[in-house]
Structures are given as structure tokens and as C-alpha cells.
Amino acid sequence: MNQSLAAPRALIADDEPLLRERLERLLAELWPELQVVGVARNGREAVALFEAERPEIAFLDIRMPGLSGIEAARAIGSDALIVFITAYDEHAVQAFEQGAADYLVKPFDEPRLAETVRRLQQRLHERSAGARLASASEPGGEQPFDGLLDQLAARLRASGVTAGPGGPWLQWIRASVGPAVKLIPVEQVSYLRSDEKYTLVVWDGGEALIRRTIRELAEELDPQRFVQVHRSVIVNLHRVVQVLRGPNDTAEVQLKDRSELLPVSRSYLHLFRQM
Template sequence: MSAAASPAPTALIADDEPLLRDSLQRSLALLWPELRVVAQARNGREAVELFELHRPDIAFLDVHMPGVNGMEAARQIARQAQVVFVTAFEEYALQAFERGAIDYLVKPVDEARLADTIGRLKERLAGRPGLGAAHPAALEAVIDELARRMARAPASTVPAGGALAAETGPLQWIRASVGSTLKLIPVDEILFLRSDEKYTLVVTAEGEALIRTPIRELIERLDPQRFVQVHRSVVVNLHAISHVTRGPNETADLHLKARPEVLPVSRSYLHLFRQM
């Protein structure tokens, strides 16, 4: 009789930014299809509650979350599961995690770095029983060190992620950092932008990139003859639109030429398309 198959590993993702949660889940599905993401949390308190409910093998915890932050959540979770911190502040995360008690990823997450992390997680999970860190004292020391570094970090620290690529005038390029790679995205190639509170998803026909620049700052620098805001969280390139369909209650949907997404037009912006 053959041995019973090992249960699929499970994970929880905690981040207050939906774009980051969804992006990490997509990357995990691509690089580790056996892994099941059983829950997504918006803050540390919810992360702990969902962890108690689902008991996943792995917890990906954003360091900066409102209320209970990632480190406070980790103190309650880390001895029961593998913890991976996700942070936008590589400069103080790197040394704090070199001891190896907990792994870390820098936002936006680089898939090559994520693949390395997955390899280490698989090795640790193969050493069951006892999913938690092998050395609790080292684990606590890492969390304490990260907390001290966060407390000392100046408020003006600029996290990694992305930036505008020109100082003045209409934007020509957007710079997006992905791990150790710097991508320069021509503005003319952008089909649309979608944002949450802190990050903006830049979408072209070839792919996507996350930048840590609010969409309101991008709007001020984009050519208004080409880019228009159609929703509080969406800006679209007019040249990328295939057609517009009217919806109920003075709304509409935009269909693109080169992507399957359908973008919402809220009532406040419908007047832009009355002549289309």
C-alpha cells in the first residue's frame, strides 16, 4: 500500500493594501501551485484571528499595518507557523533578518527573491513536526531588532517600489523597481493605472508593475489629452479604449483593445464619454 500523500501546505497573507495581497497571491500561485492561500487579512488583528481559525503553515505578514502591526502579530503566530515578513524598507530589514530565524520579502515582491524564500520554506516544512522557528530566542531577537530599527527610522524614509522618472513637465517614463531590477516604462505604453491607498498598479499590454506613488500624484503629471480619470482609483489611456458600454445609474464600463479587464466609469466621470 502506498503512503498517504502529504497535505497541501497552506498560507495566510496579511497586508493592508489589496493590490499587494493580490499580487503576492498571484506570484505564489505561479511559483508554488501546491500552496493553498486559505485567508487574506487587512491588519494584524485580523491576521491573528484568521490564523487561529485556519491554522495555516505559513504567514506572510506586512510589517506596517494599522493597529496591530506585523511584528505584534508575529509574536503570537511565529512559534506555530513559518513567518515571512513583507516590508517596503529593505535598508533596515536586511540585517535584522540575516540571522535566519524569519525570512523577509521587499515590496514590490521580486519573483526571483520569492522563489528563494519558497525553497527555504519547503525545506523547513519538510522537517515536521514543529512548524515554528527552531530557536524561539533567536526568533524573538529578530522581531525585537526589527522593532528597534522601525522606531529609529526617520519619518521621511522613502520605501522601495517606484517613482516618477522626471522632475518637471509631463511624464515620459515611469520607473518601477522590482527587486534588483529597474524597469523604465514608457508612459505611451501604459493602458491604465489602478490604485489603492499607497500603491499604484501600472498596466501595459505586456504586463504589470507596482509602484509606490499615489495615483493622485501621477494624474498631475500625465498628459490630460491622453490620460483621464474615470473612477477614484482608475486612470485610463484614451488610446487604449476599444468601446464603452452604458450601465445602470449613470455608470459605464470601458473595454480595452489589448487587455481583458473591464474598467468602471463612475457617475462623476461619465460626461467624458457622452460623445463616444
């Protein structure tokens, strides 16, 4: 922990080269001790850079190609202090004022970045003193980091702001598989099935439990690819092989390379009328 205070490290992720260069230059002036371990052009590069270098701080642009800053933050989790960079007004990031380290609204100036540096230094001091990384130093108490990400995604959608080039849809699912944390590409997911608190993610590489509800996931997955067919089941339409009709307007769906049959309740049967 003392090492983090003596030589803190950061990554910068933004798809605008001029902004990356300006941010790195200003950080060198305002915080000479800070080491920028690398820059990324998109969210996937940011996650890979974080996994390789494990810096204490990540500056993430919310809108990046391939993987948005929100999804990159989900992958990084509370293992680093997150500073979001956005081209939109402060109302789009109000959910983070008590949870994330900070945010910068483009075009940010040197005084605003200096305030961010002070907040980051305070957070690093708290962590070195044994405080939990996700604890908020501002009034209002703490909130789970994933919950704060959900709030930001919802606010962006409500404001008509997309979190990525193709919309605000979830592109990766973060799940613990044994001792490792995996990023599961949503296109590899066959289906999701939940109970009250946990959801089973079944994908090409296996299965994993995540602590997210079907309702939450249904709001974040691309409806052109994923549909809810039961109160506890979401399926990938690209994996549907056939629908077997049952009594009383019910059915079961069979997916590619899967032996199990998944229930389709009456209220969702209309989705397969043309099949």
C-alpha cells in the same frame, strides 16, 4: 506533519489590496500545492485568521493599521513560519536573516519570491523531520523568536520607520493564561510589575506572568499612556486615581478599580508634580 508537506497552507496580511492579489497570484504560479486559506487587511484580522485556520505560513506586512505585522508575529509566535513584507531596505530586517523564514522588500519580483518559496519548503521539510520550528538553517545559530522581533522593532525605530500608523508602540501583550495564549490589549492594562526575569501583567481581565523585563516593555509602550514609576513598576496613566506622598520624597500611586498601592520612587516623583 506529512500532511503539512503534502498540502501546506498560508495566510496573507497586507493593507494594500493590489499587493495581496499579486502575492496570491504569484504564489499560485510558483507553488501550486500551497493553499492560501485567507487574506487579511490588518494585523488583528491576521491573528484571528491564524487562530481559526492554523496555517503553516504567514506572510505579514510590517506596517498595517490597528496591529502591526511585528505584533501579529508576536501573537502567532513560532507556530507558523513568518515571512515579513516591508517597503524599506534590507537593513531594516537584518535581524531576521537567521531567525524568521524570510522577508520580501516591496516591490518584490518573481525570482525573489521563488527564493522565498524554496526557503519555506526547506523549513517545512525540517519541521516534518522533527526539527524545531524556530531553528535557523542559515549559519549563525538560533535566537529566540521574541528576541528577533525585539531586534526588528529596535532597528525600525533607529531607522525612523514606524511599525504602525501611530508609531512603533506595543498594542498587544501576548501572555499564557492557563492552557490558553491571550492577546491583552495594552489599553486594558492597569500596571506591570516585575522581578528579574518575569513581569506580572495586571489588566481588566485578570493577571498573567510574561517572560519579559520592565526595561524591554518600557521601550515599547507609548510614553503618553504608560510611565515607569519605580525600577520594577510601570503604570497606565489613564488609570491613576491619586498619588499619596510619603516620607523622603517617595510616594504611592492608586489606580482605578485596584486596591493595592504601587510604589513611586524619588527619581520618578516629578511625573506627578502637577497632580
